[in-house]
Amino acid sequence: MARPILHIADRNYSSWSLRPWLALRHAGIEFDEAMHPLPEAVSPEGPAFRSISPTGRVPALDIDGVVIADSLAICEWAAELNPGLWxxxxxxxxxxxxxxxxxxxxxxxxxxxxxxxxxxxxxxxxxxxxxxxxxxxxxxxxxxxxxxxxxxxxxxxxxxxxxxxxxxxxxxxxxxxxxxxxxxxxxxxxxxxxxxxxxxxxxxxxxxxxxxxxxx
Ligand SMILES: N[C@@H](CCC(=O)N[C@@H](CS)C(=O)NCC(=O)O)C(=O)O
The missing domain is CATH 1.20.1050.10 (Glutathione S-transferase Yfyf (Class Pi); Chain A, domain 2)
Incomplete structure (x- = not known):
């Protein structure tokens, strides 16, 4: 497995990005980060990050080209590698x-x-x-x-x-x-x-x- 890539947004504002980032860190899992600035305004076309995740939102975790969307799902993946997270x-x-x-x-x-x-x-x-x-x-x-x-x-x-x-x-x-x-x-x-x-x-x-x- 290549190092997974955690897609996140601005640390100051992105509440959802923080959650799986903490879980991966606590689990001791090595990962890379890709930071994507949040849009200045909410777009009528919907969430901004369509090229990253099927939801258009971050966080998303890329594991060997497979994208795991949603903070809680990423936390659960981390817990499979390190059950001590529960x-x-x-x-x-x-x-x-x-x-x-x-x-x-x-x-x-x-x-x-x-x-x-x-x-x-x-x-x-x-x-x-x-x-x-x-x-x-x-x-x-x-x-x-x-x-x-x-x-x-x-x-x-x-x-x-x-x-x-x-x-x-x-x-x-x-x-x-x-x-x-x-x-x-x-x-x-x-x-x-x-x-x-x-x-x-x-x-x-x-x-x-x-x-x-x-x-x-
Ligand atoms: N339920 C999702 C929520 C993710 C979410 O809302 N992410 C925000 C950033 S904190 C986002 O990507 N917004 C982009 C947009 O709305 O354009 C999760 O748990 O991961």
């Missing part, structure tokens, strides 16, 4: 998969009103109530999983569930969203984790500014 016990593994799926398909109000922007520091005053309700629900879920596992991450050791929530955690920082003490400590642990720190440092060095992500 909890060992079957029930905890099912719960962690449920957490990853909840993030993958949920929290639409928070996602659309508060785009990931690692560099920015704003406040939550312009966020609509539905987005803040999503944040409160996320906080409650984190607390329940942390209480069950005992931490330090959602299901004990770092897992794909933490990869899925890592970009969401940056939203609490960017928009100074109120959260519980437990959530705040969890966010700090996520941000201090070495691979996440590396991504953040690289994001801070990116120079592009996309107006559509700067106004929330």
């Amino acid at each position: 909890p060992e016990a079957r029930l905890e593994r099912a719960l962690a998969r449920s957490a990853a799926a909840i993030m993958h398909s949920g929290f639409a109000a928070l996602r659309s009103a508060a785009p990931v922007n690692i560099r920015r520091r704003s406040d939550s005053s312009r966020l609509p109530p539905a987005a803040l309700a999503d944040a409160a629900e996320m906080d409650a879920l984190w607390r329940s999983w942390l209480q069950r596992s005992g931490g330090p991450f959602l299901f004990g050791d770092w897992s794909i569930a933490d990869a899925m929530f890592a970009p969401a955690a940056t939203r609490f920082v960017t928009y100074a969203i109120d959260c519980s003490e437990e959530a705040s400590a969890y966010i700090a642990r996520l941000m201090e984790e070495p691979h996440m720190k590396e991504w953040i440092n690289l994001a801070l060095k990116e120079g592009r500014s996309l107006e559509r992500y700067e106004t929330a």
Whole structure:
């Protein structure tokens, strides 16, 4: 197998790119990266990256010419090579998969009103109530999983569930969203984790500014 190529977009803005990047790093899988700048504006013709992935979106993982689209599918591929990316016990593994799926398909109000922007520091005053309700629900879920596992991450050791929530955690920082003490400590642990720190440092060095992500 040639080194897989992970197609990603701007680190500062691309929440979906961060998730499988973290999973591949945690799995110890060697891969190359191809960076594709996000378009300045949403195009009426649909997502920009049609030549890279059948979905037109990144992340996408090219494995010997076969393209695996979608963040969660790439994380699952990484977990096949390194099962330590999920909890060992079957029930905890099912719960962690449920957490990853909840993030993958949920929290639409928070996602659309508060785009990931690692560099920015704003406040939550312009966020609509539905987005803040999503944040409160996320906080409650984190607390329940942390209480069950005992931490330090959602299901004990770092897992794909933490990869899925890592970009969401940056939203609490960017928009100074109120959260519980437990959530705040969890966010700090996520941000201090070495691979996440590396991504953040690289994001801070990116120079592009996309107006559509700067106004929330
Ligand atoms: N459900 C997809 C979402 C991927 C996605 O929305 N990617 C964004 C970048 S963060 C994208 O490629 N946007 C390009 C466009 O909309 O033109 C996943 O989990 O990978």
